[in-house]
Amino acid sequence: MSSSPQRLHPAILVIKVLTSFRRWFGITSVPWLFVLFRDGISSSRVLLLLAVVAISIVASGVWAVLSWRATVYFVRGNAFHFRQGVIGKNERTVPLDHIQSVDTVQGPVQRLFGIVEVRVETAGGGGTEADVSLAAVARPAAQQLQQALAPRRPSVAAIDAVEPDAPAPLLVRRLSTGRLLLAGATSGQIGVALPIIFTISQLFDDVLTPDFVLAYAQDWLPGSFAGIVVIAAGVLLLAWLVAVGGTVLAYAGFSLSRDGDSLRITRGLLERREVTIPINRIQAIQVVENVLRQPLGLVLVKMESAGYGADAGVSTTLFPLLRRTEVEDFLQATAPEFAVWPVLQRLPQRARRRYVLRSAFPFLFIALPASALLAWQDRPVLAPLPLIMAALAAAYGVLRFRGVGWALSTGRLVISHRTLSHVIVIAPQRRLQSRSLLQSPFQRRARLATLIVRVGRGSAFEITDLDATVAGEVLYRLGPAGVQATP
Amino acid sequence: MRAEPSERLDPRAKRLWRLEGLITSVFLLIPTLGAFLLLDRVVDAAALVGALPWLAWALLVVLITVISPDLRWRRWRYEITDREVDLQRGLLYVTRTLVPLARVQHVDTQQGPLERSQGLSTVVFYTAAGPNRIPALATPRADEVRDRIAALTGTQDEL
Numbered sequence: 001m002s003s004s005p006q007r008l009h010p011a012i013l014v015i016k017v018l019t020s021f022r023r024w025f026g027i028t029s030v031p032w033l034f035v036l037f038r039d040g041i042s043s044s045r046v047l048l049l050l051a052v053v054a055i056s057i058v059a060s061g062v063w064a065v066l067s068w069r070a071t072v073y074f075v076r077g078n079a080f081h082f083r084q085g086v087i088g089k090n091e092r093t094v095p096l097d098h099i100q101s102v103d104t105v106q107g108p109v110q111r112l113f114g115i116v117e118v119r120v121e122t123a124g125g126g127g128t129e130a131d132v133s134l135a136a137v138a139r140p141a142a143q144q145l146q147q148a149l150a151p152r153r154p155s156v157a158a159i160d161a162v163e164p165d166a167p168a169p170l171l172v173r174r175l176s177t178g179r180l181l182l183a184g185a186t187s188g189q190i191g192v193a194l195p196i197i198f199t200i201s202q203l204f205d206d207v208l209t210p211d212f213v214l215a216y217a218q219d220w221l222p223g224s225f226a227g228i229v230v231i232a233a234g235v236l237l238l239a240w241l242v243a244v245g246g247t248v249l250a251y252a253g254f255s256l257s258r259d260g261d262s263l264r265i266t267r268g269l270l271e272r273r274e275v276t277i278p279i280n281r282i283q284a285i286q287v288v289e290n291v292l293r294q295p296l297g298l299v300l301v302k303m304e305s306a307g308y309g310a311d312a313g314v315s316t317t318l319f320p321l322l323r324r325t326e327v328e329d330f331l332q333a334t335a336p337e338f339a340v341w342p343v344l345q346r347l348p349q350r351a352r353r354r355y356v357l358r359s360a361f362p363f364l365f366i367a368l369p370a371s372a373l374l375a376w377q378d379r380p381v382l383a384p385l386p387l388i389m390a391a392l393a394a395a396y397g398v399l400r401f402r403g404v405g406w407a408l409s410t411g412r413l414v415i416s417h418r419t420l421s422h423v424i425v426i427a428p429q430r431r432l433q434s435r436s437l438l439q440s441p442f443q444r445r446a447r448l449a450t451l452i453v454r455v456g457r458g459s460a461f462e463i464t465d466l467d468a469t470v471a472g473e474v475l476y477r478l479g480p481a482g483v484q485a486t487p
Numbered sequence: 488m489r490a491e492p493s494e495r496l497d498p499r500a501k502r503l504w505r506l507e508g509l510i511t512s513v514f515l516l517i518p519t520l521g522a523f524l525l526l527d528r529v530v531d532a533a534a535l536v537g538a539l540p541w542l543a544w545a546l547l548v549v550l551i552t553v554i555s556p557d558l559r560w561r562r563w564r565y566e567i568t569d570r571e572v573d574l575q576r577g578l579l580y581v582t583r584t585l586v587p588l589a590r591v592q593h594v595d596t597q598q599g600p601l602e603r604s605q606g607l608s609t610v611v612f613y614t615a616a617g618p619n620r621i622p623a624l625a626t627p628r629a630d631e632v633r634d635r636i637a638a639l640t641g642t643q644d645e646l
Contacts, residue, residue, distance in 0.1 A: 441579050
């Protein structure tokens with residue numbers, strides 16, 4: 001299809017002005033506030049401030065109009081073209097078969113105008129083309145574009161006649177409100193939330209004068225151990241609430257539907273995101289049980305999809321919360337290629353020693369001298385403490401060893417491993433980009449080896465300490481020859 | 488485990504890596520000098536202790552310019568079968584990597600100034616998971632390998 005050059009929706013002007021205003025305000029507000037507070041508020045200063053604000057709005061408005069007029073996109077031949085630039089012209093051409101997915105995002109401003117942002121993600125593969133983002137596109141235009149750019153169309157001509165009887169997307173699963181809250185409560189992202197809390201408290205420190213804070217802190221500072229515990233618990237609770245809030249914002253209204261050969265995910269409270277992923281671009285599925293979810297039998301299902309490596313994290317979530325028992329049916333309905341739940345093989349017993357040593361060794365290194373020092377330094381009561389830590393590390397090593405399992409089931413490699421979270425990886429053999437076998441001198445002596453498979457940029461999975469002979473066999477069975485041998 | 492891949496790198500690889508080792512050695516002088524000054528001026532350690540950084544540097548230089556190039560060359564092997572590229576490398580930790588030709592997206596040959604001085608080139612082939620390298624091949628050989636990978640990539644059936 002050749003489409004005539006299209007401009008973005010005029011609402012882009014408002015978005016551009018708002019973003020540039022926000023940026024400038026962010027940069028300049030601190031000195032301004034400083035001046036106003038130090039020298040007092042006078043009418044001339046306020047007028048000057050308003051004048052600067054007005055001029056910058058007008059200037060960025062003019063700039064926005066110019067760049068709006070200069071920005072066009074169109075599909076011609078077998079490529080998507082995107083041209084922009086007021087002073088220097090810049091045209092980007094993306095071949096249609098390099099387009100990975102076309103997603104839409106709707107932020108609060110876009111929702112106001114009933115438009116969406118369209119993001120054209122391209123296949124990485126060592127190429128240099130970046131992704132294209134169209135910040136303001138009317139809904140119908142966005143749908144047209146999505147159809148025109150849809151990957152793996154048999155012929156471009158077919159797109160003009162959009163099949164009127166194309167089946168509507170089939171809803172696979174929706175996240176209920178109860179599950180959403182449960183997902184937030186068990187997300188275990190307290191670690192992520194803590195720095196945010198500290199940053200916020202830092203901000204307060206900056207705003208409040210030191211004298212004031214000090215005077216206040218005198219009353220607040222915990223005089224006793226109990227006080228410290230209470231404050232720590234308070235901070236943790238706050239972090240937990242932030243984590244719950246973050247999950248709710250990101251996953252509210254999460255729904256997964258299947259549209260022919262693609263999956264469509266819609267999610268988000270303030271910012272509505274709609275992501276389309278061709279099923280045949282999914283490289284691997286990960287089923288993750290974090291510590292909080294393990295006793296509840298709950299899991300998160302993630303996907304590794306080619307071209308999404310850099311955009312890891314939330315965007316790779318296939319479904320935020322499922323019961324462990326629902327996973328197989330869920331995968332059957334979503335991406336049947338990944339729906340295997342085989343019996344896993346375990347590592348040889350002699351690998352256990354290696355797991356224990358690997359996790360306890362650094363501690364032993366520190367623990368022995370530390371214990372000796374404590375005993376010597378008149379603190380014999382504390383002396384066993386470092387050794388206990390080392391013992392805990394060793395126990396963690398055993399736990400990790402027990403968590404490892406693997407299976408090669410009808411062309412699909414399944415790996416289970418455990419750190420604190422328990423993760424099961426499912427990767428079809430034909431999706432593997434490369435396989436490696438790694439052997440350290442220690443492993444060689446114990447006839448063990450580590451198998452590493454790569455499915456995408458930055459996503460590699462490994463089975464540490466397989467029996468070396470078995471690992472060598474698996475290495476070849478996972479290759480093209482192995483595919484042929486499998487009926 | 489299958490037999491080792493059949494082909495070796497060009498013998499000039501050893502000289503190339505020695506040169507690279509020498510250059511690295513020169514740069515390693517900076518932290519060595521720093522450590523020495525710290526011990527000598529700030530801590531005011533005994534002369535013998537002050538000599539330790541230099542000793543460590545000398546050992547490292549012997550390791551990276553004399554010992555490791557030989558061992559690396561002896562270990563490095565590659566083979567291009569009609570379906571996969573088979574690589575083996577490493578000093579103490581030995582890695583064997585297999586890359587299906589059907590997964591290869593494109594192939595380059597690259598040549599840095601140091602490699603050029605030795606008449607060597609590196610073949611780099613990319614999959615969706617990133618680049619893989621076969622370093623230090625004689626330039627005509629590297630071109631052959633590149634063309635062979637490219638030709639085989641085109642004829643692979645989708646797995």
